[in-house]
Amino acid sequence: MADEYANYIDGEWVESETGETFENRNPANSDDLIGYFQQSNSEDAARAAAAASAAETEWAETPGPERGSILSETARNLDDRKDELTETLVREEGKARGEAAGEVQRAIDIFSYYAEKTRDIGGVNKQSSSRHTNLQTVTEPVGVAGLITPWNYPIAIPAWKIAPALAAGNTAVFKPASMAPNVSRKLVECLDEAGLPAGVLNYVTGPGSEVGSTFATHEAVDAVSFTGSTQVGNHVYDMAAEDQKRVQLEMGGKNPVVVSKSADLDDAVEIAANGAFGVTGQACTATSRAIVHEELYDEFVDRLVERAAEIEIGPGLDGFDMGPQVTESELESTMEYIELGRDEGATLETGGGQPEGDRFDDGFFVEPTVFSDVDPDMQIAQEEIFGPVLAVIPASDFDDALEIANGVQYGLSASIVTNDLTESNRFVSEIEAGVVKINEKTTGLELHVPFGGMKASSSETFREQGDAGLDFFTISKTVYTNY
Structure with a gap:
């Protein structure tokens, strides 16, 4: 007992x-x-x-x-x-x-x-x-x-x-x-x-x-x-x-990673995937939006889908990459947002379901999920989901990406992947977030520096x-x- x-x-x-x-x-x-x-x-x-x-x-x-x-x-x-x-x-x-x-x-x-x-x-x-x-x-x-x-x-x-x-x-x-x-x-x-x-x-x-x-x-x-x-x-x-x-x-947070036209795509995909799917997306600093320059958009989505497919799901004690959601109600909330994304007209590129197999039968597992063709005003691009769901949003240029990144009620963590010094410095100055990262995932904090957000975060x-x-x-x- x-x-x-x-x-x-x-x-x-x-x-x-x-x-x-x-x-x-x-x-x-x-x-x-x-x-x-x-x-x-x-x-x-x-x-x-x-x-x-x-x-x-x-x-x-x-x-x-x-x-x-x-x-x-x-x-x-x-x-x-x-x-x-x-x-x-x-x-x-x-x-x-x-x-x-x-x-x-x-x-x-x-x-x-x-x-x-x-x-x-x-x-x-x-x-x-x-x-x-x-x-x-x-x-x-x-x-x-x-x-x-x-x-x-x-x-x-x-x-x-x-x-x-x-x-x-x-x-x-x-x-x-x-x-x-x-x-x-x-x-x-x-x-x-x-x-x-x-x-x-x-x-x-x-x-x-x-x-x-x-x-x-x-x-x-x-x-x-x-x-x-x-x-x-x-x-x-x-x-x-x-x-x-x-x-x-x-x-809460609705944390963006901005992928600049100058970004290294391999780095950008890895940064976005680790930020979105690490700890099953159950972090206030998790990457929830990838805002990608339109010239890189299609290739970024393709590579991100491939990266999501490499993640092995299962019980943490058995050595898998991504564990379950913490409760059935959290899982249900994530599944409701996935269904909402479909209803809003976003394209479900990968995931969106509960994995099948013996090791999943008694747990609250969900697949890493990627939506493309996401409009910045959609609920899946505005509301905190707290699960492994990433909305990929196209941007025409840096100013457009910055406007999208700031266009939510939250302001906790934000990242940009870029090789442009001007863009990185402008991002630090103009992004509305308490944690700002350059060429790093939105999650992960050093313990000896301040942590906190802006706006509703x-x-x-x-x-x-x-x-x-x-x-x-x-x-x-x-x-x-x-x-």
């Missing part, structure tokens, strides 16, 4: 007040029951917030390097369990094994990075315009942070919220996505084993309507960091803003990762000392 897993509140693993649980199953094999998790309610979330509030002062007064030593030990614990964590991630989220291993390594690196950054947090000295005056800033933690994370990067995104929050001296309440709560539970285990004091981090599973809403509105929570859909993110913002909490949102308040990741979790006092 599958195990039942508890919440982590005030340093103890405890059951929910509801006495109820929910199932977590393998999306590549729905018969594989991973375990039961707490179906928590607002009372559980409030208990976690109270524990974080009670631990707030002592943790804030803990010297930064001492906090850093706990984060370093956490990184070592994660590294010791890397194979286990990789398998856990594949089993509950569906990524290919190599993708999952890379995500786990990213979590390890994030904790190592912020462990070292604890030595730099404090403030700066400035020259005063007055004699006999010292002028300085003092950096302090915000207080209690509410962290709400998605299922598509179930250990990396929790790591890049938890690590800077704790490094800066905040306590935290953390709600993982119910579709993939197990690998982040093991992350919490690693923090606990590293000696994290009781109450500093609290992990509560359950529905966003109960747990997430409580974290967003509870009087003890001072800041809320959310990653997920734009619709839910905007709702979180509205709730948290009622009592003027600090809010950080990272949300972000609250445009604070960035995540790097030094910017600490900015959200800290507040400054300015001190004048007349001696």
Whole structure:
């Protein structure tokens, strides 16, 4: 029988007040029951917030390097369990094994990075315009942070919220996505084993309507960091803003790769395919549109179809290139968009169905899908699909491509494939996106530089990762000392 897993509140693993649980199953094999998790309610979330509030002062007064030593030990614990964590991630989220291993390594690196950054947090000295005056800033933690994370990067995104929050001296309440709560539970285990004091981090599973809403509105929570859909993110913002909490949102994307007339076609096809079909297209930075110069268009489509046919689909634990969608509902949503693309008049070049065969019978698999003859106003060119579906759109020249690229509500990640220096520089200046790439896929992020979007992709308040990741979790006092 599958195990039942508890919440982590005030340093103890405890059951929910509801006495109820929910199932977590393998999306590549729905018969594989991973375990039961707490179906928590607002009372559980409030208990976690109270524990974080009670631990707030002592943790804030803990010297930064001492906090850093706990984060370093956490990184070592994660590294010791890397194979286990990789398998856990594949089993509950569906990524290919190599993708999952890379995500786990990213979590390890994030904790190592912020462990070292604890030595730099404090403030700066400035020259005063007055004699006999010292002028300085003092950096302090915000207080209690509410962290709400998605299922598509179930250990990396929790790591890049938890690590800077704790490094800066905040306590935290953390709600993982119910579709993939197990690998982040093991992350919490690693923090606990590293000696994290009781109450500093609290992990509560359950529905966003109960747990997430409580974290967003509870009087003890001072800041809320959310990653997920734009619709839910905007709702979180509205709730948290009622009592003027600090809010950080990272949300959806409709990310383009522009293929210039000067592009190397081999590079362009590989960049587009990796960005669109990697992690089964289940990334907010996934390539969803390829905007291709009309003189290269037909050959690009032909080569892209050939490249899509090379992708081997199947369970990640068995070494295949592309795994399933995370749930049946996500698969159904992708299939609805594929049908919509047909109805809108786009040409289905390849994919569009569910693969057949014994290894697919019990999972939520879909074929890599390419549409051509896509008009920029079609829904498949405007709305986030969150599956391995790429809309290929022709452009007459660079200005036309740029206008198409910017002609959506989102602005998260964007790429151009070009050998023209003028085009690359104009693209950096004129594209409406928070992440801009030249001759690279739209997915993939360095951990020590800021990450965030524009327009409906972000609250445009604070960035995540790097030094910017600490900015959200800290507040400054300015001190004048007349001696």
